[in-house]
Amino acid sequence: MQELQLFNTLSRKKETFEPLKEGFVGIYACGPTVYGDPHLGHAKSYVSFDIVVRYFRYLGYRVRYVQNITDVGHLTDDADEGEDKMAKQSRIERLEPMEIAEKYTYRYFRDMDRLNVLRPDISPRATGHIPEQISMIKKLVEKGHAYEADGNVYFDVTSLPDYGKLSGRTLDEAEAGARVDVSSDKRNPADFALWKKADESHIMRWDSPWGDGFPGWHIECSAMATKYLGETIDIHGGGLENQFPHHECEIAQCEGAHDAPFVRYWMHNNMITLNGQKMGKSLGNAITLEQFFTGSHDLLSRSWAPGVIRFFLLQSHYRSTTDFSEKALESAETGYINLVSILDVIHQTADAGKDDESGSNPAGKPFDLQKLRDGLHACMNDDFNTARAIGLLFEQLRPLKAVLQSGNTPANISELSEFLVHFCGDVLGIWQPGTAGDGADDLPFDEVMQILLDLRQTARKNKDWGTADRIRDRLAELGIIIEDGPGGSTYKLS
Template sequence: MYAYIQWDILVRFLRYSGYKVNWVMNITDVGHLTSDEDAGEDKMEKGARREKLSVQEIAKKYIGQFLESMDLLNIQRPDTLCRATEHIKEQIDLIKKIEEKGFAYQTKTGLVFDTSKFPDYAKFSKLNLKKQYAGSRVEIDPEKKQPWDFLLWVTNQPKHIMQWDSPWGKGFPGWHIECTAMSTKYLGNRFDIHTGGKEHIPVHHTNEIAQAYGAFGKQTANFWLHNEWLKINKVKVSKSLGNIILAADFIQKGYNPLSFRYLVMTSHYRQGLNFSWESLEASQNALNNLIEKVKEFTPTRKGVWSPTRSAGKIKDYRKKFADSLDNDLNTPKALALAWSLIKDEKVADKEKYRLLLDFDEVLGLNLAKIKAEKIPAKLLHPVEQLLEQRQKYREQKKWQKADEIREEIKKLGWSVEDTDDGPKVKRLQ
C-alpha cells in the first residue's frame, strides 16, 4: 500500500490547494501475465489455482483485502474504482480504433500493436530497445514485426478461463489496453496525472503512450509520476515473493496502521522505503507524540477564533507547508515542518492546534480522532505464545482446550478469528 498512500497524499494536497480532483483507480482482474510482456500465464488464474478458488472468488478476496487496507490506512476511496473485466466492450472499441488507423496487425497469437508506426516509442523509457531485447529470456513471437510489439488482444489460448468474443477471435485483452480504455472513458482523452511504479516505465506505460497515440494521435496524460519501491530487508515487496504485509497485520502485532502511513511519509515517493518492524515502532512513537501534542493544544472552551500576535508566523507556516508539497510532494519536509510548529514558542497553542489539523487534511493521520496506541513489549509475546499453543490444540482436535485459550486471549484484550490463512487476532474495543 506504499504507493497508494503517496498518491492519496497527492490527491488530498490537490484538493487542499483548491483543485477539483477526479481520481480514477483501476483493478486488473484479467490479462496481466506473469511477465509484463506478452509471456507467462494470467496472474488471476494462477492465483485461483494456487488457492483452489474460482477466478471470481480470488478477485473478490483480494479486492476485499485491498479495500480493507485502504480504510485502515485512511486512504480515501477513489471517485471511480473500475475493473478490467467490467470494461471489455470499451477495450474492444479502443482496439478497433487503433486497428482502423493502421497501428495493428494480426498474428496467430492475436492482434498486435505495430510500434514501427510510432517513431517515439522508446522516447519515454529512454531505452535502447535492440540492446534490451537482445538478451531477453522471454521467447519472442516470430510473427511480430519488432520484438517489442505488444498484444492488444490475445487469442488461441484455449486453457485461459476468462475469454470473450471479439472481431479478432475469442480471447482476452492484453494488459496494457485496459488502462487506456478505462482512463479515457472516465477522464477523456486528455487528463492531468497518471501514476504508477517505476517498474511500469519500460513496458507498461511506454505501451500505454503508444496505444493512445494510435487511437488519438497524442498521449493522454500531461504528467507521469512514478514511485520507487517499498522493500523489506532490501527486497522489493511483491505478491509473487510472498512478502506482502497487510494493514490488518499491523493491528495483529499491536500497531496502529496509521503508524505505517506516518512511516511512508518520512521518505520521498521517488526515494523508496526499506521497511522494518523497528522503523514502524519508531513511527508509532512519533505518531503517539504527535497525537498527544494535538490533545495538549486542544482549546479548552469553544468560541470564535480571535487573531493573535502570531498571525504572521501562521501565514508563513501555511506557505512553507504548501511549498514543500508543491516541490514534488516532499512529505518528509512537510512532516518536519509540523514538528517545527509544535516546538515554536512564538505560536499560541490554539493556533498550533488549528494549523496541525489543517495540515492533517493532507497528511491524513486523523490527529483529532485517534487515540495514542500503546506499543506492545516486543510484539505481544504472551498473545503470540497463547496463539501457538491454541493452534497445536486445534491440530490435535482438542477443541475445548483451544476454546479455553481463546478466552485467555480475550482477557488480555484480543479477539481471535480463524481464517483460511490461519488465526488472526484483533484488539478489542
C-alpha cells in the same frame, strides 16, 4: 502561494503544474491486480497518490481520481507462455476467478480504508470494460498501429517513432535484450499483445472480432483512462516498476489511437525495500498489510497500527526507496505518538478557550501561523515533500507545547488549531481531532473530559489523593491517560 512543482518522469525534471482545464485535475493511478492481499508496497504507492489527491483538493481543485482494479489475469510474459495469475489463484483456492477478484478487491479496499486512503472517485474494473478495450484495439488496427496474427493482435512498435520516450529506451536496446521472446508470431520482438487468443482451457474469455480471447496487459488502463478522463489527462501515476513496459505501452496505445499526447505529468513512486531488496509479491518477501495490523509474520514481533504505517511512509519521500525494518517502524511510532500529542494539546487548548466564561484566557503572544503555513505549503509544493513537512511540524510546534503547558495561550490558538485540522487531517491524513471512538463524534467528549479533569484538580488541591488517583486509574482502565503538568492536566487516548 507559490506554484506547485512536481517531478515529471517524462522530462526527468520538476515542472510547474498547470492543469489542462483551469480548476480541474484528472488523475489516473494504476491499481492493484486482485489475486492476493495488498502489502506494504501497495501502501506506499496508494498513500503517495492519496496525498497528491488530498493536496489538490486542499488547494481548491476539483479532482477526479481514477484507479483501476485489474481483475483479469495477465500472463507472466508476452508470449503464450506463463500462467494467468487470476486463473492460477482460483485453482489454488478452488474459487471462480470472479470470486477471487471480488475477495481481494474487498480486502484491498478494507486495508486502504484502514490506512485512511480516500477511495478513488472511480474504480473501474478491467472486465467491465472489455467493449471499450476491443474498440480501442480495432482503432489501432485500422490506423496501422496494430496487426492480427492467428487470433492474436499485436501493437507494432515501429509504427510509433517516439516509442520508448518514457523509459528512455530505443528499439535497438529492446531487441538486444536477452529476455525478449522471439519465437512468437510477432513481427518485431518488442511488439506487445493487445489481444490474446484463448485456448480451450482458458476460463476468462470474451468474444471479439478476432475470436475468443482476452485483452493484453496494457490496454485496460489506456481504455479506462480515456473513457473517464479524456484523451489527454493531467496526471498518471504508478509504481516505478511499471514505467516499462506497462506505461510505455499505455502511451503507445493512446497516442497511436488518438494522435494526442496521453499524459502531461507522469509520477512514479519508488519501492519499499526489505534488507535492501525490493518488496514484491513475486519475490516472496512481501509482508501484507493485514500481517502488519495483526503482527502475524515471522519478521514482525508485534502488530502495528495503520496510522503508524501511514506516518512511517510519509516520513520518506515518495520518490525515494523506503527501507523497512521494525526498528524504523518503532521510531516512527514513537515520533507519531509525540506529534499527535502535540496536536491534541493544541486542539484541546483551543477548544477549552472557546467557551471560557472569563474570556481572558487567550492573551499570549500570537503563534507565527503564517510562517508555519507558508513553510508547509512550500514543502508540499516541492513535489509533495511530506517528509520535510513533518519535520517542519515538529520543529515549529514542539516549542509551542511547552508554552501551552506553562499556561500561556497564544491569542490565535483557534486559528492555528483550525489550520492543523485541515493540514494534518485533510491533507496528510494522520490526525483527527478528538477521536473518542466510533459513535462519539457528536458527543461533547472534550467537554466531559474537562469536567472530570476539573473535579480531579479540585481533589488534588484538597490533597484528596484517593479521589484524584481513583479518577486517574478508572480512566486508565478505559484507555484514557491523564498526565499532570505544571499548567494543569491533559488527557490522551492510549
